Amino acid sequence: xxxxxxxxxxxxxxxxxxxxxxxxxxxxxxxxxxxxxxxxxxxxxxxxxxxxxxxxxxxxxxxxxxxxxxxxxxxxxxxxxxxxxxxxxxxxxxxxxxxxxxxxxxxxxxxxxxxxxxxxxxxxxxxxxxxxxxxxxxxxxxxxxxxxxxxxxxxxxxxxxxxxxxxxxxxxxxxxxxxxxxxxxxxxxxxxxxxxxxxxxxxxxxxxxxxxxxxxxxxxxxxxxxxxxxxxxxxxxxxxxxx
Amino acid sequence: xxxxxxxxxxxxxxxxxxxxxxxxxxxxxxxxxxxxxxxxxxxxxxxxxxxxxxxxxxxxxxxxxxxxxxxxxxxxxxxxxxxxxxxxxxxxxxxxxxxxxxxxxxxxxxxxxxxxxxxxxxxxxxxxxxxxxxxxxxxxxxxxxxxxxxxxxxxxxxxxxxxxxxxxxxxxxxxxxxxxxxxxxxxxxxxxxxxxxxxxxxxxxxxxxxxxxxxxxxxxxxxxxxxxxxxxx
Numbered sequence: 001x002x003x004x005x006x007x008x009x010x011x012x013x014x015x016x017x018x019x020x021x022x023x024x025x026x027x028x029x030x031x032x033x034x035x036x037x038x039x040x041x042x043x044x045x046x047x048x049x050x051x052x053x054x055x056x057x058x059x060x061x062x063x064x065x066x067x068x069x070x071x072x073x074x075x076x077x078x079x080x081x082x083x084x085x086x087x088x089x090x091x092x093x094x095x096x097x098x099x100x101x102x103x104x105x106x107x108x109x110x111x112x113x114x115x116x117x118x119x120x121x122x123x124x125x126x127x128x129x130x131x132x133x134x135x136x137x138x139x140x141x142x143x144x145x146x147x148x149x150x151x152x153x154x155x156x157x158x159x160x161x162x163x164x165x166x167x168x169x170x171x172x173x174x175x176x177x178x179x180x181x182x183x184x185x186x187x188x189x190x191x192x193x194x195x196x197x198x199x200x201x202x203x204x205x206x207x208x209x210x211x212x213x214x215x216x217x218x219x220x221x222x223x224x225x226x227x228x229x230x231x232x233x234x235x236x237x238x239x240x241x242x243x
Numbered sequence: 244x245x246x247x248x249x250x251x252x253x254x255x256x257x258x259x260x261x262x263x264x265x266x267x268x269x270x271x272x273x274x275x276x277x278x279x280x281x282x283x284x285x286x287x288x289x290x291x292x293x294x295x296x297x298x299x300x301x302x303x304x305x306x307x308x309x310x311x312x313x314x315x316x317x318x319x320x321x322x323x324x325x326x327x328x329x330x331x332x333x334x335x336x337x338x339x340x341x342x343x344x345x346x347x348x349x350x351x352x353x354x355x356x357x358x359x360x361x362x363x364x365x366x367x368x369x370x371x372x373x374x375x376x377x378x379x380x381x382x383x384x385x386x387x388x389x390x391x392x393x394x395x396x397x398x399x400x401x402x403x404x405x406x407x408x409x410x411x412x413x414x415x416x417x418x419x420x421x422x423x424x425x426x427x428x429x430x431x432x433x434x435x436x437x438x439x440x441x442x443x444x445x446x447x448x449x450x451x452x453x454x455x456x457x458x459x460x461x462x463x464x465x466x467x468x469x470x471x472x473x474x475x476x
Contacts, residue, residue: 023464047460064464065471092471145470146399149423156422157395159405163417165389169378179389180415182339184408184447191387193379206409211314212340216412242379 018139020045023064027057027083028072028101037070040128041135054078054086061092068138069098073109084116097138101126165220167193170239172232174207174223182210182218189222197234199224248364252276252296253283253309254326259349263296266353270360280304287313292321294363297343299327299334307334307341314342322363326351332443339410395423400467402436402454410449411438416456427469434458 024046026034031052038048049064051057055078057069069087073080080100087093097119102109110121119138122130149157165179170193177189183206190200207221224231250272252263260276267274275290277283280301287295295313299306306325314323325338328349335346345359379385393407403419411417415438425432436453444450455463 021460021463023467065467092468096471144400145467146397147470148397149395153423156426159393159395159419159421159423160390161393161405161407161409161411161417161419162388162390163411163415165387166382166385167379167387168385177387177389180412181389181391182410183389183391184410186392187409188390189387190390191384193384194387210344211342216414218412242381 018136021047022067022139023047023049024068024070024135025049025051025057025060025064025066026070027051027054027075027080028070029053029075030072033072033101037131040131044132044136046135054080054083057083058086058090061090065092066096067142068135069093069096070101070135071098072101073106073113074103081113081116084113084118088116095142097142099134099138165189167191168219170235172224172235174204174221177220177222178213178217179220180216180218181220182212183220183222184210187222193238197238198231199235202231247271247273248293249290250274250294250296251283251286251290251292253280253301254278254296254298255301256298259298259351262351266356267360270357270364272360272364280309283309284312287316294360295321295323297323297325299325299338300329307338310338310343311341324359336443395419395421396450398423398466398470400463400470402439402452404450404452406444406448406450408448411441411451413438413441417453419453428465429462434462 019041022045024041026037026048028034028037028050029052034050034052038050042048049060049066051060053075071080071083084098087096087098098117100110100113100118100121101124102113102121103124107123113121119141120134122134163179163181165177165181167175167177167189169176175189185206187204187206188200189204194200202224205223207223210218210220212218250267252260252267252274254260254263254276255278257278260278263276264274272294275286275292276296277286278301286292295317297306297310297313299310301309306327310323310325317323322345323343324345324347325335325343326347326349327334327338330348338346347356347359391407391409393405393409395403395405397404405419417436417438418433419436420433422432424434435456435458437456438451438453441449441451455466
C-alpha cells in the first residue's frame with residue numbers, strides 16, 4: 001500500500017517536472033481557444049505566451065524561445081503552414097517541437113503538416129485530457145538544449161567560482177580556512193578580516209595537506225605571497241589586538 | 244627546526260625502493276624506504292617524517308587504510324603522496340579523500356617526481372618560517388569569500404559542466420562569474436549553481452556539474468536564447 005503511494009507520487013513528480021516552468025507558445029487566432037489551452041497547461045506548471053498571428057509569433061521568438069509550440073493550422077492571413085515553413089529556416093525554433101490543432105474533418109491537412117516535421121496533432125474539438133497527453137508526450141520526446149564550448153569560446157570559458165569559507169587561523173605566512181572545497185592552485189580571499197588587513201591585493205596559493213573534516217568540509221592551508229613588511233606589521237598588530 | 248627534510252617510503256618492490264632512494268637523496272632529502280606496513284608505522288613514529296610516499300598496492304595490506312591511519316596520526320605540516328601501479332581513478336579519488344595530498348603513477352617519471360619534490364620543499368620552507376598561528380574564534384570576522392579558478396566546458400538549459408583543480412563537495416552552492424554569461428546577455432555575468440556531481444577529469448583536475456540555483460526566468464531565458472541561437476548556426 002505504502003509503496004504504491006510512493007510510486008504514484010514519483011510518477012506525479014515526474015509529470016509535473018516535465019511541464020514545470022516550460023515555456024509554451026500558443027498560436028491561434030481565437031482568443032477563446034488560446035484561453036482554454038492556457039488554463040489547462042498553466043495548471044500543469046507551464047509558462048504560457050500567446051500569439052494571435054504568425055507574424056506576432058515570429059517576432060516574439062526573439063525574446064522567448066519556447067520549449068514547445070501549439071499551432072492552429074487554419075488562421076486568417078498567414079496560415080499555420082506558413083509558420084511551419086518559416087520555422088524550418090529559423091535556427092532559433094527549427095528544433096522546437098510543434099503540436100498542431102486542426103478540425104476533425106481535416107485529416108489531410110495533418111498529413112500535409114507532417115511533411116514539415118510536426119511532433120503530434122490534436123483534432124478539434126478536444127478535451128483537456130487529450131491536450132495534456134499530447135503536450136506532455138511531445139515534451140518528453142525533446143531533449144534539453146546543450147552546447148559544448150569549443151575553440152571559439154576560449155576567450156570566455158574561464159570562470160571564477162566563489163564559496164563561503166571561514167578563517168580558522170592566521171599569521172603573516174598564511175592562514176588555515178574551512179570550506180566545502182579542497183583547494184588546489186591559486187585562490188583569492190575576501191572578507192572583513194582580509195579586507196581590514198589589506199591582504200586582498202596579495203597572491204594566495206593553496207598549501208599541502210588539505211584535510212577532510214566531516215560532511216564534505218575540508219581545512220585548507222593558504223600561503224600568502226608578495227607579502228611586504230607593511231602587511232606583516234599590520235597582521236602582527238591586528239593579532240595582538242585580538243588577544 | 245630540522246635542516247634536512249625526512250622522507251619515508253613504503254613499497255614491496257626492492258628495485259623501486261632503490262630508484263626512490265636515489266632520486267630523493269639527490270634532492271638533499273633524508274630517505275628511508277621499507278617493504279612492510281609494520282616497519283613503516285614504527286619508523287613513522289620514530290622519525291616524524293615530512294613526506295610519506297605510500298604505494299597503494301602492497302600485497303597483504305590495504306593501501307587506503309594505511310593512508311587513513313597515517314593521515315590521522317600526522318601533524319599537519321607533513322605531506323602524504325600515494326603511488327599506484329594501476330591508473331585507477333576511483334582508487335586515487337578515495338585516497339585523496341582519505342587524506343593523501345598528491346599522487347603519482349608507476350612507472351615513475353623522474354622529472355615529475357622531481358617537480359613534485361621541489362614543490363614540497365618550497366612549501367616546507369614557507370611553513371618553517373611562519374611563526375605560530377593565531378586562532379580566530381569570532382565568527383563575524385572569520386567569514387571570508389573564497390575565489391578559485393575553473394573552466395566551463397558545456398552549458399545546457401539546467402546547468403553547466405565545468406573543470407577545476409579544486410575539488411568541490413556535492414551539494415555546495417557556488418557563485419560563478421564568467422565572461423560567458425555576459426556574452427549570453429546576463430548583465431553582471433554571474434549566476435548561482437548547486438554542485439550535483441563531481442568526478443576526476445584528468446591528472447590533477449576535477450570535473451563537475453552544477454545546476455542553476457534560484458535563477459530567475461529572465462536568466463534561464465537568456466541561456467535558452469543563446470543555446471537556441473547557436474544550435475543551428
